Amino acid sequence: MFSFLKNVKWALLLVCAVVFQAQATPIQWKIENGGNGHWYELIDSLVTWNEANTSANNLSFMSVSGHLATITSAEENAFIFDSVANGNNAWFGLSDAETEGTFTWVTGELLDYTNWFTGEPNNDAILGEDFGEFKADGFWNDLPSAAKASYLVEYSTSVPTPPGIMLLMIALTCLILQRKRIIFKTE
Numbered sequence: 001m002f003s004f005l006k007n008v009k010w011a012l013l014l015v016c017a018v019v020f021q022a023q024a025t026p027i028q029w030k031i032e033n034g035g036n037g038h039w040y041e042l043i044d045s046l047v048t049w050n051e052a053n054t055s056a057n058n059l060s061f062m063s064v065s066g067h068l069a070t071i072t073s074a075e076e077n078a079f080i081f082d083s084v085a086n087g088n089n090a091w092f093g094l095s096d097a098e099t100e101g102t103f104t105w106v107t108g109e110l111l112d113y114t115n116w117f118t119g120e121p122n123n124d125a126i127l128g129e130d131f132g133e134f135k136a137d138g139f140w141n142d143l144p145s146a147a148k149a150s151y152l153v154e155y156s157t158s159v160p161t162p163p164g165i166m167l168l169m170i171a172l173t174c175l176i177l178q179r180k181r182i183i184f185k186t187e
């Protein structure tokens with residue numbers, strides 16, 4: 001009996017570790033909370049916008065490629081501010097590098113919502129400012145190509161099963177199978 005409890009204790013510790021690790025993965029803006037089902041994460045490494053854009057496109061989550069986050073509503077802005085950005089200044093998927101003054105989303109989505117800080121975008125640097133920064137206060141700013149910041153990645157997938165729950169189910173299935181094997185062996 002003691003050995004059974006010991007096994008259960010280690011299995012629970014394993015499950016906790018797996019779930020805890022899963023929390024470091026992207027966060028879903030859930031449909032039941034008024035979201036779009038997409039997943040978001042902050043990559044906390046200081047890079048230029050172009051480096052962030054390349055890196056975001058190369059990342060994938062549940063077999064779906066990422067992109068720098070596109071913020072197309074006040075609700076999406078609020079979700080990222082409240083749950084993803086964690087008070088960081090971070091790049092997101094907006095740029096007017098192609099045509100000065102005409103900002104476009106990296107995904108080609110319609111730009112009909114903006115949240116610029118007062119006086120922005122000001123294209124203020126000597127070489128101009130063409131890249132969208134999500135400021136720590138949730139407002140937007142344009143920054144030059146040489147500036148460095150963390151970046152926000154969005155995975156436009158609404159696969160309903162979070163990885164944490166999948167891993168939890170796998171861990172529990174393994175535990176059940178292991179217990180059955182032990183029971184069969186001792187019978």
Ligand SMILES: [Ca+2]
Nearest residue numbers: 070071072154
């Ligand atoms: Ca988006």
Ligand SMILES: [Ca+2]
Nearest residue numbers: 096123129130
């Ligand atoms: Ca500009």
Ligand SMILES: [Ca+2]
Nearest residue numbers: 122123129142
């Ligand atoms: Ca600016």
